[in-house]
Amino acid sequence: MKKLLYTICALFALHATAQQTPAPEQTGVYTIMNATAHIGNGDVIENSVIVIENGKITAIADATTVRMDIKGEKIDAYGMHVYPGIIAMNSTLGLVEVDAVNASDDEREIGTYNPHIRSIIAYNAESRVVESMRPNGVLIAQVVPRGGRISGKSSVVQLDAWNWEDAAIRTDDGIHINWPSSFSRSGSWRNPGPIEPSKNYDEQVTELTDFLNSAKAYSATPNPVGVNLKYAALKDAMNGDDNIYFHVDGEKGIRDVLTFVKANNVEKPVIVGGREGDKVAAELVAMNVPVLASRVHDLPAREDEDYDMPYKFPKLLADKGVMVALENSGSMERHQARNFPFYAGTVAGHGMDMEKALMMITLTPAKILGIDKDYGSLEQGKSATLFISRGNALDMRGNQLTRAFIDGRDISLNSHQTELYERYMNKYDAEIKR
Structure with a gap:
């Protein structure tokens, strides 16, 4: 009963302190x-x-x-x-308000394969967290579901709207696949064991591949017997109309993703995270696969890795010709999304040209999302989505x-x-x- 009262009070507080009214259409x-x-x-x-x-x-x-x-x-x-306007890639903005209040948490669904899940219909345009992005210049976000092997479909929104319909810039821009981890650590978080090859990796990859191949066959069938919503949801991605985002880290995992992409003629693959991607940069460039580089303000992934690897990783990729944008998944990711300009600033502080670092949070994300015709840069004919800062916004x-x-x-x-x-x-x- 006490837990129920806490939940009701929290929800009432969220409603009572809702976001201010969105700005009206431009007239002057x-x-x-x-x-x-x-x-x-x-x-x-x-x-x-x-x-x-x-x-x-x-x-x-x-x-x-x-x-x-x-x-x-x-x-x-x-x-x-x-x-x-800065673009927050691979975010869960608007999907969770208070982590401790289950009723405000809508970032994932139960089950392993959920390509039919659409994050856009769960997006809360009145989120207080979303509201806090704008003072730092973050005006657009890619809203991504989490969990499972296939999480679902992401969409692109602007961050000053009445509801998700008003917010939507592009709905269902791509499918998100969490590629199996090729390595795992035994033990617990208190007493972690050594990192070892995952015993079920090959089995998990085979299961995922079989599912995607079945979806591809279903999409190619003119009149399939029965309706399979999960297979049908993958049609646009498998046909090359939408992106397929592969969330993967590690050299082996990225190589296996590239092998899958090549074998299945995936037209619009995107690597998300991509740690150790600099070791396979030549292949990424040859196959024209962009990377959403993992959070810049983070710790090294391995004990023997350079302490500043997260800071310089985007530049290492870019210097080798890879198309790079920045992403922010991880601990406290919704609140941390306001730091996107400072991620780019950190990259610039570690050798990247300031304007090229800016591209990683503006025009390059817009190109990956397929919205660069209207957003991502200050050019005649494009949307006036921009901000004025007293100083260097990065x-x-x-x-x-x-x-x-x-x-x-x-x-x-x-x-x-x-x-x-x-x-x-x-x-x-x-x-x-x-």
Whole structure:
């Protein structure tokens, strides 16, 4: 009974403190002047002029070389920086609100093979966690289910919406497969044993392969006998219309995935995590397989690995020609997603060019998701999904947003965290003045 009361109170608190009202559709025109524009494709305009109209970027140019009439509201961003909206890849944003409250946890389904599960219909647009992403410039997210051998389908959302229908940018962009682990550690978390080859690895790979081959055969059959929802859900991915995301780490596991991809003519494979992927970079490049590199702010995967391997891993891949974006799965992943700009900043701090590091959280993710026609960079004709920062947005000290827009809508940058900040700053300011 006590547990039930706690759950009811928690749910009431979540409802009572829901996200603020989403911004209305753009009606006027905005002209951003004098900012340094980081295009997202590697280019920079030191003194830019950007015109936002009807939700689109209708003009972007160097203000020192192009004369342009100022339309609508002039936003003087002198000394500031403009960036495309940051994209949080492989996230569970909006699927869990409070881990300890089961009723707010909808990130996974029971069962092993769930390709028919769609994360988008479980997405909570009023999540307080989602709200806290925007003040750091994270404006778009790929929402991914977890669990099982095949978790289900992910979708792409913008982070200022009334409901999942309003939020959706692209629904069902791909299937997520958790490739069997080729190595495992015996013992417990208190007394871990040695890392050894998994005894059931070959059996698990065979089972997964048989399932996918059956789905492929089902999709190729004009009039299959009976309806199999799980097989049918894999049709677009097996036919090459959607991505297949293989969550896999380790050299052997990645090589086995590439063997499977080649044998089954998988057209749009993506490696997620990909630790030790630098050892098979040549094969990844030859097969045009992008990698969502595992969380940058993490510990080394092996005892004999360089202490800074997570920091420099994306650059190691990129230097060898692999298309790389950043992802964030792991402990406290929903709350940590606000750190995406700082992941890119850490990569830049370990040798990567700053603008190329920015691409790993903007244009490259957009290309992998198939939304780069409208998102991922500051270009004429694309969606006006961008933000203005006082300083370098990839640096914690400079990431101070003044304005942000999603599809031209002037969105709120307030959150529970900003309210607490203002409350206690006022408190301490009053004490200092005494």
